[in-house]
Amino acid sequence: MTVAKPRARAGGRGRPSKAKGLDLKETILDAAEGLFARHGFHGVTTRQVAAEAGVDTALIHYYFGAKRELFDAVFLRRAEILNTAREASMNAYVKAHAEAMTVEGVIEAFIEPLLRISQEGGAGWKNYFALVAQVNNTPAWGGETMARFFDPVVHQLVETLKTVRPQAAYRDLYWCYQFLTGSMMLSLSETGRIDSLSEGECHSSDLEAVRQRLFAYCAAGFEAVIAKAG
Amino acid sequence: MTVAKPRARAGGRGRPSKAKGLDLKETILDAAEGLFARHGFHGVTTRQVAAEAGVDTALIHYYFGAKRELFDAVFLRRAEILNTAREASMNAYVKAHAEAMTVEGVIEAFIEPLLRISQEGGAGWKNYFALVAQVNNTPAWGGETMARFFDPVVHQLVETLKTVRPQAAYRDLYWCYQFLTGSMMLSLSETGRIDSLSEGECHSSDLEAVRQRLFAYCAAGFEAVIAKAG
DNA sequence: CGCTTTTTTCATCAGGTGATGAAAAATGGT
DNA sequence: ACCATTTTTCATCACCTGATGAAAAAAGCG
Numbered sequence: 001m002t003v004a005k006p007r008a009r010a011g012g013r014g015r016p017s018k019a020k021g022l023d024l025k026e027t028i029l030d031a032a033e034g035l036f037a038r039h040g041f042h043g044v045t046t047r048q049v050a051a052e053a054g055v056d057t058a059l060i061h062y063y064f065g066a067k068r069e070l071f072d073a074v075f076l077r078r079a080e081i082l083n084t085a086r087e088a089s090m091n092a093y094v095k096a097h098a099e100a101m102t103v104e105g106v107i108e109a110f111i112e113p114l115l116r117i118s119q120e121g122g123a124g125w126k127n128y129f130a131l132v133a134q135v136n137n138t139p140a141w142g143g144e145t146m147a148r149f150f151d152p153v154v155h156q157l158v159e160t161l162k163t164v165r166p167q168a169a170y171r172d173l174y175w176c177y178q179f180l181t182g183s184m185m186l187s188l189s190e191t192g193r194i195d196s197l198s199e200g201e202c203h204s205s206d207l208e209a210v211r212q213r214l215f216a217y218c219a220a221g222f223e224a225v226i227a228k229a230g
Numbered sequence: 231m232t233v234a235k236p237r238a239r240a241g242g243r244g245r246p247s248k249a250k251g252l253d254l255k256e257t258i259l260d261a262a263e264g265l266f267a268r269h270g271f272h273g274v275t276t277r278q279v280a281a282e283a284g285v286d287t288a289l290i291h292y293y294f295g296a297k298r299e300l301f302d303a304v305f306l307r308r309a310e311i312l313n314t315a316r317e318a319s320m321n322a323y324v325k326a327h328a329e330a331m332t333v334e335g336v337i338e339a340f341i342e343p344l345l346r347i348s349q350e351g352g353a354g355w356k357n358y359f360a361l362v363a364q365v366n367n368t369p370a371w372g373g374e375t376m377a378r379f380f381d382p383v384v385h386q387l388v389e390t391l392k393t394v395r396p397q398a399a400y401r402d403l404y405w406c407y408q409f410l411t412g413s414m415m416l417s418l419s420e421t422g423r424i425d426s427l428s429e430g431e432c433h434s435s436d437l438e439a440v441r442q443r444l445f446a447y448c449a450a451g452f453e454a455v456i457a458k459a460g
Numbered sequence: 461c462g463c464t465t466t467t468t469t470c471a472t473c474a475g476g477t478g479a480t481g482a483a484a485a486a487t488g489g490t
Numbered sequence: 491a492c493c494a495t496t497t498t499t500c501a502t503c504a505c506c507t508g509a510t511g512a513a514a515a516a517a518g519c520g
Binding site: 037038039040041042043130133134136137138139140142143144146147151154155170171172174175176177178179180181182183184185186187189190191192193194196197198201202209210212213214216217218219220221222223224225228 | 267268269270271272273360363364366367368369370372373376377381384385400401402404405406407408409410411412413414415416417419420421422423424426427428431432439440442443444446447448449450451452453454455458
Binding site: 472475476478490 | 491492493494495496497498499500501502503504505506507508509510511512513514515516517518519520
């Protein structure tokens with residue numbers, strides 16, 4: 001929790017030095033991101049976020065409005081970056097291997113950006129992936145939220161796969177995507193379960209191990225489902 | 231939400247007809263299960279649970295104590311049934327195919343009981359699976375909870391797979407299990423995301439479609455990972 | 461410096477939270 | 491029919507929740 005009360009500035013209240021405002025906004029988003037990721041939307045209070053960010057409670061409402069709007073701001077901030085990176089990765093793959101695309105190649109182009117960002121992006125990104133994983137499994141409003149932010153890039157994946165395997169039915173591709181996203185999100189959220197389960201053989205934080213297995217795993221799964229149906 | 235105030239009995243307060251007590255306890259667990267599944271632990275109040283069960287708020291504390299104890303009671307109730315069913319399924323498979331076990335067969339024996347129970351068990355079980363899926367993706371205390379209730383049967387799966395593919399490393403088997411459980415839990419929780427994503431091609435509730443694809447998908451994934459490492 | 465604008469703080473509200481103790485009602489044993 | 495026991499209800503507590511309006515403080519600008 002790490003309470004750090006006098007964060008904004010040493011002196012009393014008032015207007016900060018110009019660019020400090022946006023900086024404070026990011027600090028609030030970071031604090032909210034970490035807390036939401038760990039405890040979920042309802043498990044966090046605006047007062048906790050304020051305390052973690054070292055900021056007055058009212059300031060959160062001043063910048064973001066209602067609590068739910070704060071959550072959406074957290075969710076949106078990195079979603080755009082993510083979508084841009086994935087689109088670029090898939091476009092690059094299609095362009096580079098237009099004549100000889102493979103299922104595994106397409107899947108790698110879809111997943112790899114997330115692994116790389118998680119490995120190089122720091123703690124903020126790790127919190128974000130844990131948050132998305134949690135939203136992904138929230139029946140009440142998770143599906144709608146995921147759809148709002150991530151549907152387009154998923155459609156791009158499915159269409160590309162359809163190009164690679166024209167005989168595959170969309171039904172099969174969508175089901176396989178669901179399997180893929182379940183595996184991917186659980187791995188990205190690094191819950192620590194595999195650490196205790198494997199008694200030290202594996203570590204949640206070892207995304208290199210995920211990289212070495214997940215692409216091949218999913219690709220083989222896709223091929224098997226397509227072959228079985230075809 | 232379906233508020234049904236006068237549930238217990240028409241008449242006033244007081245002690246019920248003998249067996250009614252346990253019956254009421256189950257009613258409370260059912261109500262809590264549904265609400266926790268949809269909104270998570272922190273998204274539900276004891277008053278909501280009481281209203282949904284048609285019961286006074288104080289009665290919940292009388293039977294279960296603190297809110298967290300109620301949650302644990304919900305989680306425990308079906309976990310034992312689940313573990314028994316899965317153990318039996320895997321033992322039966324090992325016994326019947328001792329000389330010629332396949333990876334897909336073992337995986338099917340591991341997953342199939344859950345699909346069958348979800349299809350035949352009614353709404354209560356569907357709520358329960360959604361709840362487990364949510365806990366599975368909860369960083370704060372989900373890993374510990376999952377381990378406490380479900381680790382033994384997972385070790386049984388891994389050991390059986392090790393028998394079928396002795397050359398496979400435990401590291402690979404545990405990672406593959408993580409991929410498998412991510413896919414399985416997301417499918418069992420029926421979030422409805424695939425419905426809108428596929429624009430009507432697929433339906434979350436269609437567990438028959440899951441059955442026709444998930445076993446083959448996971449088995450092919452396991453084999454691919456093992457082959458790549460070996 | 462004065463004046464406006466923006467940011468930060470303070471005080472507080474109306475309502476909801478988990479939880480409890482005591483009273484009331486119904487039961488079972490004798 | 492009585493009384494001890496168990497279950498259900500009621501009233502309430504102390505605290506926390508998200509949110510707001512007004513005041514205070516600092517910055518920008520002439």
